Amino acid sequence: MSELIKGATGDWEMVIGLEVHAQVVSNAKLFSGAATAFGAAPNSQVSTVDAGFPGMLPVINAYCVEQAVRTGLGLKAKINLTSVFDRKNYFYADLPNGYQISQYKDPIVGEGRLLLDMPDGSTREIGITRLHLEQDAGKSLHDQHPNLTFVDLNRAGVALMEIVSEPDMRTAEEAALYITKLRTVLRYLGTCDGNMEEGSMRADVNVSVRRPGAPFGTRCEIKNVNSIRFVRAAIEYEARRQIEILEDGGEIRQETRLFDSVKGVTRSMRSKEDAHDYRYFPDPDLLPLVLDAEWVKGIEAGLPELPDEKKARLVAEYGIKPYDAWVLVAEREPADFFEAVAKGRDPKLAASWVMGDFFAMLNRLGKSVTESPVSAESLGQLIDLISDNTISGRIAKEVFEAMVETGKAPAAIVEEKGLRQVTDTGAIEAAIDDVLAKNQDKVAEYRSGKDKLFGFFVGQVMKATQGKANPAAVNDILKAKLQG
Amino acid sequence: MASDLTRLSLAEAREGLRARKFSAVELTRAYLGAMEAARGLNAYITETPDLALEQAAASDARLAAGTAGSLEGLPLAIKDLYATRGVLTTAASHILDGFTPTYESTVTTSLWREGAVMLGKANMDEFAMGGSNENSYYGPVVNPWRRNGDTAALVPGGSSGGSAAAVAADLCVAALGTDTGGSIRQPAAFTGTVGIKPTYGRCSRFGIIAFASSLEQAGPMTKTVTDAAILLGAIAGHDPHDSTSVPVPVPDYAAALTGDLRGKKIGIPKEYRVDGMPAEIEAWWQKGADWLRAAGAEVVEVSLPHSRHALPAYYIVAPAEASSNLARYDGVRFGLRVPGKDLTEMYENTRGEGFGKEVRRRILIGTYVLSAGYYDAYYSRAQKLRRLIANDFETAFETVDAILAPTTPSAAFASGEKADPLSMYLGDVFTVTANLAGLPAMSVPAGLSAEGLPLGLQVIGKAFDEAGVLNVGYALERAAGFDAKPAAWWRA
Structure with a gap:
């Protein structure tokens, strides 16, 4: 899907790559035993390791490693049996050690791929460059005191996976689909909860523009964008900005920018010349991380059915359209709900009910599948009543509304209201x-x-x-x- | 009686305590008295007499109850690089002003579990950077030894200078040091004491304030080789809190001390005959070889061809790691904070005032060698040299069981004599190789120089063969019969 942007001097194409920081689902931090729960009182989940106290040493959390490997496998990526933790050195008040432990040259996961589910039912493959494990920093709170900054280290040391894509996306919509799909895969795997509003998924967006078919242009990186809507808006603004500069005969400076979500614009943060020299070097406190191939195989064997496979199966087993299948599998619960309803019933009827009246009802009530007042079992019973001609499809809609309101079983409602179909x-x-x-x-x-x-x-x-x-x-x- | 008790070795004191010839409290009081009389040496940054007496009383109770640990009631000095719970821990730096850890290092935890008593925190070079103990925010340590007929103050070596001086002046029965490039062995050599740096990974680094993580190890500083064996046995072992500590069994080091070297081969590295080495150093080295031969060993020449690259490699790797390890001292969470108008100025003020000159120098060097565009030229190459140096030892150890070398190219020098940092760094020429290769190495007193100062011989062994190293050291100790003590001039 290549959508060109019309400029004053001709067409332009966007080139987009994403670096997504995904917080690993784990009870403990990457290198300390401290807890990771969101929303705890400031500095209540901090060990002396996280706070960078003298003499403290990091010890790798094996579960976080397992989660990274699981994610790599879910992204059909190469698992590197030997990887290395490096120190990324810079000073900031919420970075207690003065360095972040990350992986630089030798990440735990290499090249993989992610399939985007396009609205026309087709798919588009986006390359994954790498995934590496790193620690999060703490949080600086600048709004708590007129002239002091407060530091909360609860997040310091929490495990992140940085997932880097190839510059394979060509529209803001594709970037949005990429994040959506990545979040779906991570949630299926149980390796990241994907809650962007809580900051457990954040994206750095790399954008450049070029004439169709021309080599890549100079890119700008927009840091820390924390919602899919903002990703889309930031890309669209940034591409327009770059095109205007280029069409005016200017040049794009490689730089890091910030997205101002209130004004909907990106702003320069620092130029390439001002970029930090992070002085990466292997962390001498940690040995290279060496994984056992059999252990990796064991994780692979335990992977759940992933969205792409589930989608293919729903299409094959239930004869539903690919895009409908994607809508169902985008989250695990709707897909599970659908399968519970469709099992042993007319799949088309089940799909039309789940995706039609059922989803409409959830939308209207603002509820999720797990909070639904109608269970898969009773929706199935309703479909059974249609199939055996007890009620018509039209009456079924009335019964369904009664089910939503009363929570009663469909058969009971039919009897109570005397809705049984007249076949005499x-x-x-x-x-x-x-x-x-x-x-x-x-x-x-x-x-x-x-x-x-x-x-x-x-x-x-x-x-x-x-x-x-x-x-x-x-x-x-x-x-x-x-x-x- | 008091002064007699402080003259005992750790093994002797342990005997005496077990036989109830004296109590742990008596022994501790004797040391506390000696410490008070030796404040001029500045060996301790913090004395902990109340804690010591409390621990000693508890030791006496356990000795009476028959539940004594292997170090029960033995009063030790702890280098102030070890985090000690509830006791000021400074790394001899202004930047750690008022820092009292809520945690205990793994190694000292082992000591207290075995019943040892802490007399105090020993002075040192700031953040373990130095070879003379002149780089302490708490002032220099004075070597108990003086040149014959001279009252000029000499350095005790460094960075574990306070520990070495405390052992030499009988201000503790034994001490803990740390060794990153010779910081145990060089001060041991300068003070006529014994010191061993174990294999990298043998002891836990958890709770030791980091200088150069890939090089440093904890180790004992003692009056005798037997004492070193006992103390090392207590602190060695795997620690799940230190990913670089190695899960290998710890043998009974004291039991390995036979002094019998029959069937053993000792290597003399020809590259260690450096230009300008004093003749008497060479002579004592030769004498050491003769002693080992007499103990049954075959002495052969070996080659460690990359030795001349060891100092430059060390002075790139160690500062590089230090520049990163010391980034945490930023005034934000603990220790010194010197305010500024914004965060950057607060950093600059705090670090500028908090770190001494040598520490700042090494942070600058380390930052430089890790910088973009210089990393490959310096840090990468230094790491490659390190590999080559380790390979040299591996090759040598295919034919020999241990290597004999001088510990230092000179005896203790005068305070202020080596103002030029390069001449100071050159003093580490024989010791840094063992750190770069991660090998166990110890210094044993050989004898006195013509000026009446102690000189040490160094034994370097195979990885995790501390038992072998200690036994060679034991043979040297027996042959040398070194029993000289400094005149107790500081009591006057």
Whole structure:
């Protein structure tokens, strides 16, 4: 999907690469035993290791390593059996050691890929360059005191995975789809909760523009963008900005920029010349991380079914459209819900109910699948009532609303409200005769060629039977009588 | 009685305590008295008499109850680089003003578990950077030894100068030092004491304030080789809190001391005959070889061809690591803070005032060698040299069991004599190789120089063969019969 931007002097193409920082799901930090729960009181989850006290040493948390490997496997990436932790040196008040332990030359995960699910049902492959493990820094709070900065080290030392993409994306929409898909994969794997509003996923966005087919232009990096909406907005603003400069005959300076989400603009933070010299070198407190190939295989064997596979299976097993399947698998719970509903039932009917009335109801109530007032079991029962002709599809919608309101089982609602479909042809025939008798003028019109009136008769019959008449039976009998 | 007790070796004092000839409290009081009389040496930064007496009383109770540990009641000096819970820990730096850790180093934890008593925190070169103990914010340590007929103050060596002086002047029964480039062995040589730097990974570094993480190790500084064996046995072992400590069994070092070197081969590295080495150093080295031969060893020449690159490699790797390790002293969370108008100025003021000259020099060197564009020329090459130096030893150890060399190219020098940092660095020429290669190495007193100052011989061994190194040291000790003590002029 290459969408070009029209400039004053011709078309331009965006080139986008993303570095996503994903907080590892783990009870303890990357190199200390301190807890990681979000929202705890400031500086209540800090060990002397995290706070960089003299003589403290890092010890790698094996579970975080396992999570990184699991993520690498989920991204179909190469797992590097030997990787090295380096120190990235810089001074800041919320970086207690004066260096961040990261992986520079030898990351734990190498090249992989991520498939984007495009709205037209196709997929597009984006290359993953690498994934490495690193510690997060603490948080500086500049708004707590008129002339002091407060530091909260709860986040200091928490494990992050930095996942770097190839510059393979060409539109802001693709970048948004990339983050969405990455979040889906991470959530399936249980390696990152993907909550961008809590900061557990943040993106650095690299943007450049070029003439279609030309070599890459000079890029700018927009740091720490913390929502998919902002990623899209930042890219669109930044591309426009660069195009304007280039069309005015200017040059793009390689620099780091910040996105101002209030004004919707990016602003220069520092130029390449002012960039930090991080003085990376291998952390002498940690030995190279050497993984056992069998251990990695064991993690691979324990991987859950991932979204791409689940999507393919839903398409194959239930005959639903690829994009519908992606909508279902984008999160694990809807897919599980769908499968629970569809199992042993008409898959098309199940898909149309789950993706139609059910999702609409959730949207209306602002609830998630797990909070739904209607369980998969009772939605399945409702579909069963349609399939065995107990109720019509139209009545089912009424039953469904009652289920949402009362939480009662569909069969009970049908009985209570007397919604059982009338399949007794005698009763239907009587109702039809009554309608035809009352509308003899229309019968005459119909018979003289006004076919469109057929719908009117159906409507009258359904009204007379409070919608409970079997629509197929109504059609058949009505047609016969009108012709007669 | 008091002064007699302080003359005992650790092994002798342990005997005496076990036989209840004297109590741990008596022994501790004797040392506390000696310390008080020796304040002029400036061997301790912090004395902990109340804690010591409390620990000694508890030791006496355990000795009485028959539940004594292997170091029960033995009063030690602890280099002020070890974090000690509730006791001021300074690394001899202004920047750690008032820093009292809430945690204890793994090595000292082992000592207290075995019943040892802490007399205080020993003076040292700031952040263990130095070879003369002149770089302490708390003032220089004075060597208990003086040249014959001279009252000029001499340096005790460094960086574990306070520990060495305390052992030599009988201000503790033994001490802990640390050795990054010779910081145990060189002061041991300058003070007529014994010191061993174990294999890298043999002892935990957890709770030792880091200078150069890939080079440093904890180690004992003692009056005898037997004492060193006992103390090393207590502090060695794997620690899950230090990823670089190695899970290998710790043998009974004291039991390995036979002095019998029959069937052993000792290497004399020809490259250690450096230009300008004093003749008497060479002579004592020769004498050491003769002693080992007499103990049954075969002495052969070996080659360590990359030795001449050891000093430059060391003075790139160690400052590089230090520049990063010392970044945490920023005035934000502990120790000294000198305010400024903003964060950067606060950093500059704090670090500018908090660090001494040598520390600042090494931070600058280390920052430089790690900088973009210089990394490959300096740090990478130094690491390659380090590999070559380690390979030299591996090759040598295919034919020999241990290597004999001088510990230092000279005896103790006068305070202020080596104002030029390069001449100071050259004093580490024989010791840094063992750190670069991660090998165990010890210094044992050989005899006195013509000026009446102690000289040490160094034994370097295979990785994790501290037992072998100690046994060679034991043979040297027996042959040397070194029993000289400095005149106790400081008591006057």
